Amino acid sequence: MRPVLLIDFGSTYTKLVAVDLDQAELLGTASALTTADRDIGDGFQKALADLHTRTGVLDYGYKLACSSAAGGLRMMVSGLVPELTAEAARLAALGAGARIIRVFSHELSRRDLEEIEAAVPDIFLLTGGTDGGNQDCVTGNAKKLASLPLTFPIIYAGNRSALDACEVILKDFPLTVCPNVMPRFGELRIEPVQKEIRALFLSRIVQARGLSRTKELLSGILMPTPSALLAAVTLLADGTGEEPGLGELMAIDVGGATTDVYSIGRGEPDDVRVLVKGLEEPYAKRTVEGDIGVRHSIPGILEEAGLEEIARDAGLSVPETEELLDQVSQACGRLPQGDQDHLRRLDDALAAGAIETATRRHAGQLEEVYTPTGLAYVQTGKNLKGIRRLILTGGCLVHTARPCLLARRALYSRQRPESLRPLEVELYHDRSYILATMGVLAEREPALALRIMKKELTRLGSCRRD
Numbered sequence: 001m002r003p004v005l006l007i008d009f010g011s012t013y014t015k016l017v018a019v020d021l022d023q024a025e026l027l028g029t030a031s032a033l034t035t036a037d038r039d040i041g042d043g044f045q046k047a048l049a050d051l052h053t054r055t056g057v058l059d060y061g062y063k064l065a066c067s068s069a070a071g072g073l074r075m076m077v078s079g080l081v082p083e084l085t086a087e088a089a090r091l092a093a094l095g096a097g098a099r100i101i102r103v104f105s106h107e108l109s110r111r112d113l114e115e116i117e118a119a120v121p122d123i124f125l126l127t128g129g130t131d132g133g134n135q136d137c138v139t140g141n142a143k144k145l146a147s148l149p150l151t152f153p154i155i156y157a158g159n160r161s162a163l164d165a166c167e168v169i170l171k172d173f174p175l176t177v178c179p180n181v182m183p184r185f186g187e188l189r190i191e192p193v194q195k196e197i198r199a200l201f202l203s204r205i206v207q208a209r210g211l212s213r214t215k216e217l218l219s220g221i222l223m224p225t226p227s228a229l230l231a232a233v234t235l236l237a238d239g240t241g242e243e244p245g246l247g248e249l250m251a252i253d254v255g256g257a258t259t260d261v262y263s264i265g266r267g268e269p270d271d272v273r274v275l276v277k278g279l280e281e282p283y284a285k286r287t288v289e290g291d292i293g294v295r296h297s298i299p300g301i302l303e304e305a306g307l308e309e310i311a312r313d314a315g316l317s318v319p320e321t322e323e324l325l326d327q328v329s330q331a332c333g334r335l336p337q338g339d340q341d342h343l344r345r346l347d348d349a350l351a352a353g354a355i356e357t358a359t360r361r362h363a364g365q366l367e368e369v370y371t372p373t374g375l376a377y378v379q380t381g382k383n384l385k386g387i388r389r390l391i392l393t394g395g396c397l398v399h400t401a402r403p404c405l406l407a408r409r410a411l412y413s414r415q416r417p418e419s420l421r422p423l424e425v426e427l428y429h430d431r432s433y434i435l436a437t438m439g440v441l442a443e444r445e446p447a448l449a450l451r452i453m454k455k456e457l458t459r460l461g462s463c464r465r466d
Contacts (some may be wrong), residue, residue: 003027003058006437007044007065008225010034012256013395014043016051017437018058024451028055029432064440068225073097073201076121078104079181080128080137085158087279088181089127092157092190094286096197097227098123099258101290107137108144116145120152123200125193126166129159131183138162142169153200157181157193176200188280198223226286228439229253230262233391234284235442236453237264243450250387250422251435252355252410253394256295259354260288260394261362267382274366274377281382287362294350294396298325305353313349316342348406351396355409364420379420385412387422391457393430403429404463411465424464428457 002021007014014034018027030051035043052058075098079086086105093100101119104112116124124145128138138158145154146169156166157178167175176199178192201224222228229251239245248265267281291300302310302325311321324346364381390410392403400406404427412421434456442449 003060004441005048005058005060005063006440007063008228008436008440009040009044009065009067010225011068014040014047015433015437016044016047017432017434018051018055018060019441019448019452021061021445021448024448024455026432026434026452026456027058029434030054031433062444064222064443066223066225066228066436066440068097068099073197073224074099074101074119074122075125075197076100076102076104076116076123077125078108078127078141079158080134081105083278084185085127085129085182088188088190089125089157089193091188091279091282091285092181092193093125093197094288095190095227095230095282095284096194097201097224097230097286098197099226099288099290104141108141113144113148117148117150120150122153123197124152124154125197126154126156127158127181129162129180130185131160131180133159133161135159135162135165139165139169142166146170146172155193155196155200186279188282190282198227222440222443225436226260226288228436229260229393230284230286230439231442232435232439232449232453233262234264235439235446235450236391237389240447240450242447245450246389246454248387249389249391250359250384250410250425251391251393252359252397253435254351254354254358254397255293255394257293257297258288258290259292259358260286261358262286263362263382263384263387265382265384265387267364267384269379269383270386271377274379277378277380281364285362285382287358289354289358289361292354292357294347294354295328298329298350301350301353301357304357310346310349310353313352314342314345316345321346344401347396348400348402351400352406352409355406359410359421360416360419365418366420367418381420383420385420385423388425389428390422390425390463391428391430391435393433393435397429398431398433403427404460407463408465411463414466424462427460427463429460430456431458432456 006017013031015031017029020027030047032043032047075093077089077093079089082105090103139162151173153174155176176196178196233251237245237249251262253260263285311318363384367378369376369378407427412423438449438453
């Protein structure tokens with residue numbers, strides 16, 4: 001037996017997964033509340049003790065981790081045009097596992113600078129202009145950032161013609177230079193930026209958040225948790241050179257504060273009459289809805305779905321729902337216990353609302369337009385109607401007793417035909433909560449990580465909405 005330990009330092013829970021590399025199988029899992037407010041190792045040791053009551057004490061070959069604790073990787077991005085360089089910067093940051101707290105476009109205003117100073121980002125991604133194009137905006141924004149009475153890491157990935165000037169302007173900042181995220185109009189180049197974001201996460205953010213205190217316990221913290229999850233689902237879709245994956249897929253991770261959606265696929269139109277508008281979508285795409293979660297971000301769900309719909313989905317009266325929402329808002333760590341079926345139903349209703357909104361925002365849209373030659377169709381974003389596999393993960397989705405019912409809210413609906421969500425899927429359930437840690441394992445053992453995911457994900461059968 002060759003055991004290894006994989007850890008996900010989450011914002012609420014620290015999850016441990018022990019794996020035997022020889023047999024490519026799960027040995028056990030455990031979790032404990034993350035103790036980021038003091039020594040993060042305390043929660044880790046508690047989870048490890050729990051794990052060892054199930055597996056016995058193991059001599060691990062290595063211990064690897066991902067982390068979204070202490071707020072995750074908080075980024076701000078800036079570009080020239082909202083639909084172009086600002087959007088390219090946003091896609092780059094999200095794909096690297098960041099939590100974007102603000103996107104700026106055009107010139108930074110006084111209020112923008114005040115916002116940056118009040119909520120200092122872990123990393124600021126500065127972009128703007130195609131190579132050889134407009135220099136004034138990005139150099140002007142560099143000067144405004146330099147006027148702030150504080151410094152923070154900046155990644156420059158804008159017009160290369162403005163690079164020399166920006167390097168001089170930002171000489172007092174920790175500055176990383178990358179190729180332009182949009183070297184030519186409509187062309188995305190986000191992989192180099194994502195590589196540097198991850199490097200900065202490892203070299204600076206892990207240290208700043210106190211996660212380095214666990215370094216004597218670990219072989220390494222490799223990446224932000226969302227980046228690990230994206231790596232896992234990409235591997236699961238594509239496979240390795242020796243073993244095929246499942247094919248194009250979608251994954252949903254509903255948490256207490258945010259809801260993440262991942263899609264692995266081309267997302268191209270399925271009709272020759274459809275024109276595509278906007279930037280080319282990433283093959284492996286992640287979006288995160290920071291206003292939607294089943295504990296800290298309940299108001300975002302209520303704003304989108306409405307209190308009456310949440311009550312109806314939970315099978316509760318509006319007053320009962322209001323009382324329960326007040327209780328969980330005051331104790332965000334509260335989970336259903338024993339016979340608390342009413343709280344389980346509320347969690348499912350909130351998760352359904354989160355899934356409905358987050359998948360609608362993630363998927364592309366189809367719009368009818370009238371031209372001199374007649375009716376035409378315009379697609380923005382990814383067409384996910386052909387996706388045939390859906391994975392549910394994340395706290396409330398791992399523990400739900402009604403995964404199929406919730407999954408339907410991620411699919412195409414005749415009530416919203418413009419939303420290009422999947423028509424019908426094979427549903428997979430991450431009951432053991434292993435996906436993020438499999439993304440960490442894939443850094444060293446991709447074939448084993450793929451084999452374990454195929455074995456451990458529970459296949460629940462076909463699912464469609466209407």
